[in-house]
Amino acid sequence: MNKLIIIIFIFLLTGCAEQRIIDDLALINAVGYDLTDNESNPLKLTVTFPIITKDGKYDRKTIIVEGKSSKEAREKVRFKTNLKLESGQARVSLFGQELSKKGMLPYLHSLVRDASIGTRLKLALAEDEASDVIMLQIKNEGQNATYLEQFLTKLNRENFRTNYNIYQFLRDYYDDGIDPILPVFKVEKNNIAYNGIGLFHEDKLVEILKPSEARYLFLFREEMQKGVFVEQIDVGEEGKASIMLNYELKSHHIEVPVTRKKAAIYIELIGDVVEYTGKEDVSDPKIQKKIENIITKKINQEGKKLIIKLQKLQVDPLGINRYVRNKMTYNQWKALDQYQAYQDMDINLKANVILNSSGKWK
Structure with a gap:
């Protein structure tokens, strides 16, 4: 029952x-x-x-x-x-x-x-x-x-x-x-x-x-451990060529001195060439070194343009102010006009690109 x-x-x-x-x-x-x-x-x-x-x-x-x-x-x-x-x-x-x-x-x-x-x-x-x-x-x-x-x-x-x-x-x-x-x-x-x-x-x-600008933003964000980089590069007498890299971020660090008036972003990328439209043989170590230097210069130039733009807009998607904050007391940080200080900083980029393998090319 x-x-x-x-x-x-x-x-x-x-x-x-x-x-x-x-x-x-x-x-x-x-x-x-x-x-x-x-x-x-x-x-x-x-x-x-x-x-x-x-x-x-x-x-x-x-x-x-x-x-x-x-x-x-x-x-x-x-x-x-x-x-x-x-x-x-x-x-x-x-x-x-x-x-x-x-x-x-x-x-x-x-x-x-x-x-x-x-x-x-x-x-x-x-x-x-x-x-x-x-x-x-x-x-x-x-x-x-x-x-x-x-x-x-x-x-x-x-x-x-x-x-x-x-x-x-x-x-x-x-x-x-x-x-x-x-x-x-x-x-x-x-x-x-x-x-x-x-x-x-x-x-x-x-x-x-634009997507062409955003690719540089991704390169310099600390959490972007991997990515795809596509760009037109000037290879001298050969003219312009398109290159595509699958890259990994080997190292990334940002330095801000005690004065907080400047900052430096250091990155090192290791990339595999997925596609290259130039006439040169990218499996040749000398050509690889040449292309490494060209890409490194391109990234530093375009990255600097982007940084200047970000500062003018007073937007900090790279987190520079995190490093500034770490150099100050809580009260100092809260009293600081953070975005104005960020806008006034001298921010430099120092990229280095290493081609790990030649991959495929046209």
């Missing part, structure tokens, strides 16, 4: 538990934030989630609403679908350029407060509006969220240990010795294309580096 009562009790408990049938859920996999021209509802929120059509095929549904805040906009999304919204499967959060210039922190806090969203949620910028990127229907690519997540994973793989997620962004934001960065995507014909790196002063976007 007691066993029967226990069994009945278990069944009653099961009936009381919340039932989550997958067909009744809107599993949001991408969210986009943009500004509107409407002062009453300044935020445009775009969400997309997979659905199953009546004939059993997979599709997606995209909902766009406007609201005063992300919380209000999310409530409006709820009224536009008969499915229960679930954010736990969100893969990517995309931010429009104009909104990013105003500041991203309120929207990031909203995402962090949602306990179902993990810190691995990937972040990215749209060159124009986030809604344009999310709504684009890419042929044979399925869900845009999956496509963007795979794209971001590829960028992470090509520039090792660069995690473009909400945890990384907030970690760099709250560290007063470095500024965050995020990748930028744009709609290009009927495709989504990577188009550079967004530079932030605190939580506000101030500049987008």
Whole structure:
């Protein structure tokens, strides 16, 4: 008799538990934030989630609403679908350029407060509006969220240990010795294309580096242990040639003297030549040495241009101020106009490139 009562009790408990049938859920996999021209509802929120059509095929549904805040906009999304919204499967959060210039922190806090969203949620910028990127229907690519997540994973793989997620962004934001960065995507014909790196002063976007500039930023960031470097180099009488290297960062250190008026960034790269379009034989040690010197000079020149640009913008994605901070007491650091001091510093780059093997060449 007691066993029967226990069994009945278990069944009653099961009936009381919340039932989550997958067909009744809107599993949001991408969210986009943009500004509107409407002062009453300044935020445009775009969400997309997979659905199953009546004939059993997979599709997606995209909902766009406007609201005063992300919380209000999310409530409006709820009224536009008969499915229960679930954010736990969100893969990517995309931010429009104009909104990013105003500041991203309120929207990031909203995402962090949602306990179902993990810190691995990937972040990215749209060159124009986030809604344009999310709504684009890419042929044979399925869900845009999956496509963007795979794209971001590829960028992470090509520039090792660069995690473009909400945890990384907030970690760099709250560290007063470095500024965050995020990748930028744009709609290009009927495709989504990577188009550079967004530079932030605190939580506000101030500049987008072109891919050709961003490659030098990656070279001088301490956490970029591996990467791919592609560049046109001048090889003298032979004219110009394209070279592609798979590189590893052998050493990286930043020196800031006690005076804190200058800094020096030292890096040593070991690279394998994946492709070379010049006529010279890169397996020849003399030619290798010549190309090493050419690439080293190129990196130092272009890197210096980038550093000057970063200082003028008062953005510190390389974390120079971390080293300045280490030379000061807490009270000295808090009293310092950090960005002005950073802008006034004489920052020098000293790169050295070693070709490990000749790889393949054309």
